[in-house]
Amino acid sequence: MRRIGLCISLLVTVFVMSACESEDEAQTFADRDQETVKHTTVKPMSNKNKQDFQTLPNDMQLAIVFSSMIRVSEAFDYGIGNPEYFVRSSMTEGEADIAKENLESIQFENKQLKKQNNEAVALLQKTHNQEMSHNEMQQLKENRTAFFEVTESMIKLISQVTPKNAKKTRQQLDQLKKQYTQYSAESVKIMNSIVKKQGADKASFERHLETMLQKQPGQPMLSELY
Template sequence: MRRIGLCISLLVTVLAMSACESEGEAQTFADRDQKMVKQTAAKPMSNKKKQEFQALPSDRQLAVVFSSMIHVSEAFDYGIGNPEYFIRSSMTEEEADIAKENLESIQLENKPLKKQNSEAFALLQKTRNQEKSRNDIQQLKENRDAFFEITDNMIKLISQVTPKNAKKTRQQLDQLKKQYTQYSAESVNIMNSIVKKQGADKESFERYLEALLQKQPGQPVLSELY
């Protein structure tokens, strides 16, 4: 399935990568952080792992959290982010059935992805300097809630497409895509604001984030911490 890649494109635009710290060092730390994420996917995070996360510097804490959220957005980019691929104004019965079949993957992943986002958000609330960005964290939560409301609406529309309602469905999806793009852009801006307000080293954060995004091709699940 084709992807629109909205979140990652926005990330590249907003986060300009720098080179003050060696790439090898960032990759090494990212490997260690990735092991923590993989372990939490298999079983609840132990007290030791919680302590390890809480001991991380702010830039690495935020990179771990936001890489997980970004992977959630990327999964939706693959699944429904390009409505032009699914729905046309004029469709046959067979084409409508194919659109619904292509939707099955994101329908199955919908709840796990939302759970992953909630787990990442719970971890964000335990970051070293979270109290300095309390308002932005709340704003990010509201943004993500709105994002998921949009994705639910898009999934519902695609799942109910028929040759008779294809034109109307496409028009509705085009409108929802604008909101989808808006919330994706806003989430990246809020993430950057949180990095700034928590006093994290921005250049280091960007390198760790990029390394983690490269190290996490799948959909890692952070354990619930509440």
């Protein structure tokens, strides 16, 4: 199985190194079992486990928000990347069916992932120093909107692939994959800029973020909800 876009290790490296310079790395595919896709969606915490988000230090707030967004991106990396890998310029009916079957999990999770992303955007507006990164926050919101538009286009193409339109579908996916990777890389750059603009403790933020991303898929990432 294959995936597209930015893997989690690259995303963490971007934050830690404050750079995202290698397009080749951003486009690197990695193996992953398809079963993992079913467990990548972040699940909200129950009411009894909620903590007032605004009482947390800024570095923790940003780590919570951005770990959730990264988890969303990871889910799409696998959910679209696996079926996209099976689309060829020449395909049999059976091969087209395999691509569509591999798409089912992300189709099922698509709505929840969008909700999760919107929750993260809303929480970002509640961070202590949000007024210091107003422009970057707007950029991130627009970037995520564009990201979802690309994912929807890719899902639609793969869901409609047939032996007859396989060549055209492959060409269109190649173009969309470039946009997908671009938006993924840009979102990480903007996140990093927000951390800097808000004056968060960078070392502490990185520790919190890495800890959250190391949690097993399916465990709550938005551990404090508004």
